Amino acid sequence: MFTHFRTQGFFLKKQDRGEANQIFTIFTKDFGKLKILGKAIRKIKSKLRQSAEIFYLSEIEFIQGKNYKILTDALAVEKFKNLRKNPQKLAIAYKIIEVADLFIAEEEKNDEIWRLINEVFGELNNPSLQFAGCNLQYYYFLWNFLSILGYKPELYFCRVCAKKLLPETFWFLPHEGGIVCWRCFKNFNGKDKKEAKEISVDAVKILRLLLKQDWKILKSLKISSDVLENIEKISSSYLKFLKTI
Numbered sequence: 001m002f003t004h005f006r007t008q009g010f011f012l013k014k015q016d017r018g019e020a021n022q023i024f025t026i027f028t029k030d031f032g033k034l035k036i037l038g039k040a041i042r043k044i045k046s047k048l049r050q051s052a053e054i055f056y057l058s059e060i061e062f063i064q065g066k067n068y069k070i071l072t073d074a075l076a077v078e079k080f081k082n083l084r085k086n087p088q089k090l091a092i093a094y095k096i097i098e099v100a101d102l103f104i105a106e107e108e109k110n111d112e113i114w115r116l117i118n119e120v121f122g123e124l125n126n127p128s129l130q131f132a133g134c135n136l137q138y139y140y141f142l143w144n145f146l147s148i149l150g151y152k153p154e155l156y157f158c159r160v161c162a163k164k165l166l167p168e169t170f171w172f173l174p175h176e177g178g179i180v181c182w183r184c185f186k187n188f189n190g191k192d193k194k195e196a197k198e199i200s201v202d203a204v205k206i207l208r209l210l211l212k213q214d215w216k217i218l219k220s221l222k223i224s225s226d227v228l229e230n231i232e233k234i235s236s237s238y239l240k241f242l243k244t245i
């Protein structure tokens, strides 16, 4: 007899396998990220099809087969319908899923990541959330997610001289894991200097608020496109660096 495992899972990815099968990458509440085979799931008659879709939060049941875990039951709990109707929100959701899939290790339960994913998708699904807000949801996810994984950036003290950062010119250095003051930055050269990105005082403030999860203040702010652009540059350069380690 097979043991049937039940848990909630968030569908991150699906890939066709053979004529009718699919392999799902599911981030589960109780077992972390799993690869689970959906047997004959692409057949019209498959009852699992309705509840096994990307960005679905479903109650799932699986067994451990010889080579794969096999999906034996799925029931959609939340289909995030509002998110699906909006192409911009959908694009953000795909960005989140891509980062999540890339950095989450398999078969490691993580309650903090579970909570974060559910929170961010819940917000993205909120019909009153506008596009500028969904960008912020992405950065909220990204920086908190990286912090949970142990890559929390230093945003208060210079990474080199350890002095408290005053509102002046700062640089974000991905390989230093945070901000360096301009005095220390003068001594950098070559590749280190090339990879550094100037970060504005306002962008630092937003990143701090994102990491404090202070939505009360974040929601009341009008964030300029310059600041958002700056945050985008810093985020992608940090992500690019973390992908290499």
Ligand SMILES: [Zn+2]
Binding pocket: 158, 159, 160, 161, 162, 163, 180, 181, 182, 183, 184, 185
């Ligand atoms: Zn310094």
